[in-house]
Amino acid sequence: xxxxxxxxxxxxxxxxxxxxxxxxxxxxxxxxxxxxxxxxxxxxxxxxxxxxxxxxxxxxxxxxxxxxxxxxxxxxxxxxxxxxxxxxxxxxxxxxxxxxxxxxxxxxxxxxxxxxxxxxxxxxxxxxxxxxxxxxxxxxxxxxxxxxxxxxxxxxxxxxxxxxxxxxxxxxxxxxxxxxxxxxxxxxxxxxxxxxxxxxxxxxxxxxxxxxxxxxxxxxxxxxxxxxxxxxxxxxxxxxxxxxxxxxxxxxxxxxxxxxxxxxxxxxxxxxxxxxxxxxxxxxxxxxxxxxxxxxxxxxxxxxxxxxxxxxxxxxxxxxxxxxxxxxxxxxxxxxxxxxxxxxxxxxxxxxxxxxxxxxxxxxxxxxxxxxxxxxxxxxxxxxxxxxxxxxxxxxxxxxxxxxxxxxxxxxxxxxxxxxxxxxxxxx
Numbered sequence: 001x002x003x004x005x006x007x008x009x010x011x012x013x014x015x016x017x018x019x020x021x022x023x024x025x026x027x028x029x030x031x032x033x034x035x036x037x038x039x040x041x042x043x044x045x046x047x048x049x050x051x052x053x054x055x056x057x058x059x060x061x062x063x064x065x066x067x068x069x070x071x072x073x074x075x076x077x078x079x080x081x082x083x084x085x086x087x088x089x090x091x092x093x094x095x096x097x098x099x100x101x102x103x104x105x106x107x108x109x110x111x112x113x114x115x116x117x118x119x120x121x122x123x124x125x126x127x128x129x130x131x132x133x134x135x136x137x138x139x140x141x142x143x144x145x146x147x148x149x150x151x152x153x154x155x156x157x158x159x160x161x162x163x164x165x166x167x168x169x170x171x172x173x174x175x176x177x178x179x180x181x182x183x184x185x186x187x188x189x190x191x192x193x194x195x196x197x198x199x200x201x202x203x204x205x206x207x208x209x210x211x212x213x214x215x216x217x218x219x220x221x222x223x224x225x226x227x228x229x230x231x232x233x234x235x236x237x238x239x240x241x242x243x244x245x246x247x248x249x250x251x252x253x254x255x256x257x258x259x260x261x262x263x264x265x266x267x268x269x270x271x272x273x274x275x276x277x278x279x280x281x282x283x284x285x286x287x288x289x290x291x292x293x294x295x296x297x298x299x300x301x302x303x304x305x306x307x308x309x310x311x312x313x314x315x316x317x318x319x320x321x322x323x324x325x326x327x328x329x330x331x332x333x334x335x336x337x338x339x340x341x342x343x344x345x346x347x348x349x350x351x352x353x354x355x356x357x358x359x360x361x362x363x364x365x366x367x368x369x370x371x372x373x374x375x376x377x378x379x380x381x382x383x384x385x386x387x388x389x390x391x392x393x394x395x396x397x398x399x400x401x402x403x404x405x406x407x408x409x410x411x412x413x414x415x416x417x418x419x420x421x422x423x424x425x426x427x428x
Contacts, residue, residue, distance in 0.1 A: 007033045010062050012101050017058070020097055026051040027210040033059045036184065041205040043158075043198060044186040049310075049338035050210070052186045053094045056080075056154050060184075061099050063152070064127050071105065071125030074145055078152035079177060080130045081170070083160045085110040085281060086288065090310050091156060092130045104128065111135040112281035119144040133161075133169035140176065147176040158185035158198055159327065174201060188334060189327040219337040220317075222345045222366060224357065226373025229350040233261060236320060236348060237268045240298060243316070247291060249309070250300045250318045251332050261320060262300040272298040303328050309335050319347035322356040326363040351376045 003024050004014050025033070028046035035042050036059035046052055060078055071077050082088045092108035099106065107126035109118045111134055118135075122145045129136075129145070139145045153174065155161045161170060183205075185198050199205075227235050240248060252258040255276040262274035273287040273296045290296040292311055301309075303323060314336045323329050336343025347368065349357050354376040361367055 003030075004058075008037050008062075009033070009058055010065060012065070013058055013061055013098060016098050016101055017054070022054070026055075028052055028208065029055045029058070031208045031210060032056065035206040035208065036060065036182070037062060039063070039182050041183045041202040042185070043190075043195075043202060043205050043207045044184070045190055045207075045209040046186075046188065049334050052156065052188075053091050054098070056156075056184050056186060057091070057095050057098055060128070060152055060154065061095070061102065061104060064104055065102055071127050072146075072149060073125050074122055074143075075125050075149040076107075076122075076127070076129035076145060076147060077150060078128045078154070079147060079150040079173075080128065080154040080156060081133055081136070081161060081173065082130065082156045083132065083166065084304055085112060085132060086284070086304070086309055087156065088130050088132055089285075095128060095130070106130065109135050109139060110281070111138075112284075115139070115142075133166055133173060136173065137169055140173075147173065148178055150177045151181050152184075153177050153181050153201075154184045154186070155201075156186050157331075158187040159189050159191060160187075189330055191327065219342045220333050220345050221343070221369075222333065222347075223369045223371045224347040224349050225371050226354075226375060227348045227350065229352070232320060232348045232350070233264055236261075236318060237265060237270060239318075239346070240265070240270055241268070244297070246297065246315045247294070247311070247313045248298045248316045248318060249291075249314055249332075249335050250298060250320050251323070252300060252302055253321045253323065255302055257321070258300045258302050262298075265298060265300070270298055271296045272300060274300045275304065276302040277304055303332070310338060311335070312338055312341060314338070315343060317343070317345045319345070322347060322349060322353045322360065324356065326356070326359040329360045330364065346371075349373075354378075 004017060004022070005011075007025065007030070026046075028044060028050050032042060032044050032055040036056060044052065044055060046055075064077055067077075069077065080091060082091055088108050088110050092106055095106045104127040105125075106128045107118075107121050108130045109122070110132050115135070115138065118139065119142065122129075122139065129150070136145070140147065155170075160166070183202055185202065185205075190198070225235065236250070240246070250261065252261055255278045258274050258276045259278070262272050265272040273290050275284045275287045279287070287296070287299055288309060288311075291299045291309075291314075299309075300320075317333050317336045319329070319332060323332065333343075333345035336345065347357070357368065
């Protein structure tokens with residue numbers, strides 16, 4: 001008997017995951033799966049890259065198989081929501097692998113691609129529907145899918161799903177799903193105010209926390225170089241050229257900054273691509289495929305990629321710019337050291353960003369190792385980190401595709417422009 005069998009999963013699912021090379025469940029899987037099989041609501045907190053998808057996907061498939069029903073036309077038996085297209089695609093791909101020897105059907109729907117094929121697929125009904133909120137509501141409004149038969153609701157990356165950019169869409173969707181449902185929330189970070197809000201969607205939930213919320217993966221070696229903003233590009237290019245065999249993700253704060261950095265890397269002889277909210281879905285898919293198959297070695301991204309890229313070969317994550325929201329750092333560096341591997345997270349910190357670094361260290365409880373440069377004497381207030389030029393610039397609008405929002409500080413933005421923000425989340 002394998003350790004997965006001891007959790008009570010069906011032999012068909014056990015066979016599938018064994019063929020995938022999995023024999024020992026991770027801590028989040030060990031603790032969460034029995035509660036889900038007992039049909040209890042659950043709040044699961046675990047470091048990114050520790051197998052949260054299997055933690056909810058395997059017991060969900062088990063229960064659907066036990067019920068032995070066929071989905072009605074235009075209906076879904078279970079609904080999984082995720083904030084980005086990439087994460088939806090990743091979840092769906094994992095689920096398909098788990099259930100390939102079963103009659104269960106998985107369907108994924110995201111923005112940024114034609115809606116007509118999605119309407120056609122949903123017409124046959126599906127056992128598990130994985131979706132971004134905005135595209136799902138578009139389909140609901142077109143009467144292409146009915147959610148009242150869904151007796152399971154899963155929110156992956158619940159902190160972002162419940163953040164202000166998605167809350168209105170989520171409330172509407174929750175009202176459409178069966179009242180007699182099991183609700184599961186999973187995330188690597190769960191700020192206090194969001195955790196309180198999450199409680200309104202759960203009924204006497206079990207809480208599974210295998211690591212404190214905000215804790216980074218143990219096998220990620222974190223370091224920082226203190227570099228002036230103008231010197232960062234050449235500094236990073238030199239580092240990457242010096243390690244030609246690495247597969248890297250580089251994170252920027254803005255879409256235009258990511259595209260500009262990618263072009264400078266290509267001009268310097270680095271095989272690089274980019275992914276951000278201004279890219280079409282096909283462009284984003286090609287960039288991720290290029291990183292997977294090795295045709296590019298560096299992918300420059302905004303935080304649209306911080307939750308959803310699962311490429312085991314990523315050896316290094318570079319923070320070209322530190323995120324303005326500390327929790328985003330946890331998700332960024334979680335793109336390396338996945339599935340038990342080792343990885344490196346290297347940050348380039350200008351004097352103006354020192355306050356952001358201090359916030360990250362406070363959240364994670366980790367003192368990031370200084371590799372080079374002089375530590376600033378004191379941290380500037382975070383609100384003063386922008387340059388004169390960028391302060392004059394209007395905030396970038398949320399990209400109305402796939403539920404992505406490259407501006408991580410959505411809460412402050414929502415207070416200034418509530419109607420526009422709500423529409424952007426609806427367009428996911």
